[in-house]
Amino acid sequence: MRGIFLLIILIVSCKNKETPSPETLVQLSDSIPYFDELLKKFPDSDSLHYNKGIYLIQNEQVDSGIIMLEKALELNPGHANYYLSLSDAYILAIESKKAEAIIDSAMDRFPNDVIxxxxxxRVQLILNKHLNAMATLDFIFSIDPQNAEANYIAGHVFYEQGDTGRAIKCYQKTVDLNPEYVEGWIQLGDIMMSMKNKRALDYYRNAIxxxxxxxxxxxxYAYALQSLGNKNLAIEAYKKNIIKSPNYELSYYNLGxxxxxxxxxxxxIQYLDKAIELNKEEASSYYFRARCFIQSGRQVKAREDLKEALRIYPNYKEADELLKKI
Incomplete structure (x- = not known):
């Protein structure tokens, strides 16, 4: 197992005097065996089950993580966060109905808990229960009228219902109430970009x-610059993104x-080469590189790329038509 160093605060709820204290900080170099060893000593520690579950989920072992979170909740059904984390885990496992059921159980215990x-x-939104989601949000507003996150979720509901105007108002109110709410700025930027509105640039800058x-x-942000005709600034932005995240394929693809x-x-061709290196299963990268090869008189290379594009996506009409021409 790859060595890591992870700080975990163990909040152990059982009353055994030998249980690690809530303030214990543990540095882990091999986390799973560490958890297993502690669980042998403290099998009734809900906190240890919870922390192991979170660790497993963070390392893409969702099913195993769910088992640990379920056990933590069984040991301590009075911990609201256990319900929330288990709900998130069910969503990752594409078990939205279970996510909804566990949140309903949380509501029975914590009926006025805003979190x-x-x-x-959010779960109702995922399940496309828009009217139910709005009813829940209305109840939140009756408790906390100035809740930024509730406005943010309401924005999603309206947007999915096709009411872009009200969605924008909700996202705007989100950032008015909490200017540090980065997701609100991003959503505003995305909507304005879909409308080809230059205000998208300001919203993205706030998020950045x-x-x-x-x-x-x-x-x-770079794509917004590109789409709005600021080509030189877009190229500069994409190149800065490559420096910051050299394995992000779309920067190379769009530059190509x-x-x-x-x-x-x-x-x-240089940038499309790199895009293909990072994602060999994107058919359009081969298609556009083939067009570059044709422009530069490299027909054999172009045919190879077009054939590869069609292997990945057999119904690629443009690639098929271009291949027949050369």
Whole structure:
């Protein structure tokens, strides 16, 4: 197992005097055996089951993590966070009905807990129960009228219902109530970008100011520059993104397309080469590189790429038509 160092605060609920104290900090170099050893000593520790479950889920062992979280909840059904984490785990496992059921159980114990209510509204949104989600959000607003996250979720509900205007108002209120709510700025940027509105750039800049390491937001900002006609700034932004996240395929892909449009085939091929290296199963990368090869007189290479594009996506009409022409 790859060695890691992880700090975990063990909040152990059982009353055994030998149980580690709540303030215990543990540095882990081999986490699973460590958890297993502690669980042998303290088999009734809900906190140990919970922390092992979270660790497993973070390391993409969702089913095993769920078993641990279920056990933690069985040992201590009075811990609200256990319900929330288990609900999240069920969603990761694509078991949305179970996620809803566990949140309903939490509601029975914590009927006026805003955090639980927010989670309930999110699960209802995932299940496309928009009216139920709005009813839950209305109840939240009766408890906390200025709740930024509730406005954010309401924005999602309205957007999925096709009411873009009300969605924008909710997202705007989210960031008005909490200017540090980065997801609100991102959603505003995405909606404005879909409308080809230059305000998208300002919204993305606010999001990047709050989180300068989110490569998806950085990419969306670069793409907004590209789509709004600021080609030189877009190229500069994509290249900065490559420095920050050298394994993010879309930066290379979009640069390849931009340089192809500018008839700079040599540079376009370089970037598409890297995009393909990072994602060998994206058919369009081969198609656009083939077009660059044709422009530069390299027909054999173009045929190879077009055949590969069609292998990945046999119904790729443009690739099939281009292959027949060369």
């Amino acid at each position: 639980v209510l927010l989670k309930k509204s 100011r709050l989180d300068s390491n989110n490569i998806e937001t950085l990419h969306n 397309l931009m340089y192809q449009e500018m008839d700079s085939c040599f540079q376009a």
